Amino acid sequence: MERQDKAQDAWVVGGHRFSSRLLMGTGKFQDAETMVRAVLASRAQIVTVALRRVGRIPREDDMLGPLGELKGITLMPNTSGARNASEAIRAARLGRELCGSPFVKVEIHPNPHHLMPDPIETFEAAKILAAEGFVVMPYMPADPVLAKRLEDVGCASLMPLGSAIGSGRGLATVEMLRLILRDARIPVIVDAGLRSPSEAAAALEMGCDAVLVNSAVAAAGDPVAMAAAFAQAVKAGRDAHRAGLMPQGGGTALATSPLTAFLSEEGQ
């Protein structure tokens, strides 16, 4: 399976083609208007949403109303709130009903403090949902073995964390991300932990297919301006990846040859 479409520089996930490499979350914004403007400024084509029970007195703003009307945006429901696989599967089915999209971000974090994803429940949910035909995008620890396991059961992409959700610690998992990228046959999207556009650029530079941000935009001084900054950073990072970085402390030709002297002793 080809992870990228070379000419257009589009990327493909679950048979769907996207040109934007920035995915946006819609939580934690001060109001719906800011959120919608930030999504527009980010030029994201995949936007995550969550599922909640309707309150008894339905007075909450319909935050997502305007989003649904935007053209060219795929809503991807997440399973946040699920604490195990069966809850996540239930949430995914409801999300499909509401969004009419096969995309689902499987997200299972039983610990309410650090919100680290549960690898075992995530794997179980992903396996079942992929078999049901969902385009499964699992939020996961940056673990290269789990990555292969999730790929093997039919996930459409991998969404390893850069660092803990909302921690803003950037690409703390960079070495594990490198291993995941090395062997991945499906797109790799860094999800969670990013704080600044430069970190998003770094993720794209090292070969990630996309990044997903939410807090970094929602909690920025000016969320709309920050969304635009992320869009530029992601573009720059991707362009840099395609251009090829200059070598880092590579090598220079050496005149002396202590290690290879044995080669000249005899030719054949």
Place this chain on the structure above:
Amino acid sequence: MKLIVNGEAYEAKRHESVSALLEEMGIGGRPVVVVLNDEVIPSSSRSACGLREGDCVELFRLVGGG
């Protein structure tokens, strides 16, 4: 008629269909997903689907999320 809506007791005045209940609750035109006794009711069959005493209704909607 007594129903359980989103886990709480609810006295419904209109219960001839799921659509009627949604109207009564003021969420008629809103995008919600209805789960009746653990079964998803597609929006196309809401007006045809009636309710019975003690039914469990769960209503979900989309909110912002990451």
Place this chain on the structure above:
Amino acid sequence: MTPQMPAWLDPSPWLDGRESTPADVERALGCDAPGPRELAALLSPAAHPFMEVMAQHARALTQRHFGRTISMYAPLYLANYCTNGCAYCGFASDRVQPRRRLELPEAEDELAMLKGMGFEEVLLLTGERTSHAGFDYLLECVSLAARRFHAVGIEAFPMTTREYALLAEAGCTGVTLYQETYDPRQYDRLHRWGPKKDYLDRLDAPARAMEAGMRTVGLGVLLGLSDPAFDAICLLRHAVHLRRIHWKSGITLSFPRLRPQSGNFAAMFPVDEAWLAQLVFAVRVVLPDVPLLLSTRERPEFRDGMAGLGISKMSAGSRTSVGGYGEAEPMTEGQFQVSDTRSVPEFCSMLRNRGLEPVFKNWDSVFRDAAGGEHG
């Protein structure tokens, strides 16, 4: 009919005729995630002035992943029957020479001798599948070897996934199967007759072995049969392809070089020691964590120099004829000529003098599942 190379193997995008420059070589040496492009640069003439720095990189990477150690293994030729017509091989069916196989008690004796020499890993070799030495014979030999050795590899003919699984169950831990050359036209020309003419079946066999749960699969090309840069890039792509899909198995790479042998076959693309060294350094840079093997085909001075310089696994004291360990005068000719005839103790003391520890056992077969390993 010349078989079509699958797209995942095709090296042509990196052999576009563009000459690599010294800047390309520098870039390759400093690259975070080197691939075929970087390998092509490191194999180019532009890399010649960089040989010493490539050797330094190769040594540093080898030390980082394998420590100051060299893994040791020994080949054991079980039979020299063959129905194939590989133009370069002394066992080919048109070569006139005595044919035999080791009967099980004889195999037992040879295994005991290798064990006595200190080996814990043995590689069992045969030619093509024949009525004299077919699958069942090999299975029996594997069972025999697995009783004494912690790691038992085979280098034989391509098999079905089911057959590989049966071998794994019997204690086989590795399958070595060289494509010899990845160039389909050269392959077709050199494999004059026999089942080995089936390029794609052979190409697919390592994946089947991994599917069946083999712990390691050894790939390689016989240097001298085709353009070595072409074959090297294919070898890298083959390894990367397998690593992505069959991620529970390991890969090793070997670099056998065509030497004069009983067939008197002259290499069409001769590879000298300097080129072989460049290849090993380059492959080490692009695959830092893959074991790289060097056999006794090479002369002692070259082997001494390469130990730890990319190379992490070596054989020693090898005999390449059937029954070669037990007999003073082997009844048959070897598959290739051994250039490094030093004994195991001699070879090990050389390694130690160079600050390298020979390692005979890397894992313990006691941990092996009764069913031959879980794979799901």
